[in-house]
Amino acid sequence: MNKPLMCLGMVLLAAGCTPKTVEQLPYYKLPVVQGMPLDAEAVAAVRPGMTREQVQLYIGTPLLRPLFRNDRWDYVYERTRGGKVKETRTLTVYFQGNMVSRVEDGTPKPANEGVQQP
DSSP states (O other), X not given: OOHHHHHHHHHHHHHHHSXXXXXXXXXXXXXXXXXXXXXXXXXXXXXXXXXXXXXXXXXXXXXXXXXXXXXXXXXXXXXXXXTEEEEEEEEEXXXXXXXXXXXXXXXXXXXXXXXXXX
16 A cells, blocks of 8 residues: 555544544642641640740741841742632731741631621
8 A cells, every 4th residue: 555645644643532522621720839837726826925936836936037127927829720719818927036926817808707696
């Protein structure tokens, strides 16, 4: 058999077996975690008056520390899946000297939190 004719037949056969568009193919997108997950109990244990070392023992060191802002540690955690953000949590610990002066939890609260169910 002629080689070019055989190659053409194989190309046509392969073209007939492939889907028309790539969007039709099933795929799986892995969840992407950025930052450090924060344990709610550990975050609640951080209080004004604690030292930096005590904060590190409870929730660890932040992934990024600003060079020119030594009085603030920011903890950011984000989980995405399929390109959409599923969970975001932020925590900011402010220091005065070596002691915690205040803690801000910027985590969005659920809509029904604080409403008592009958």
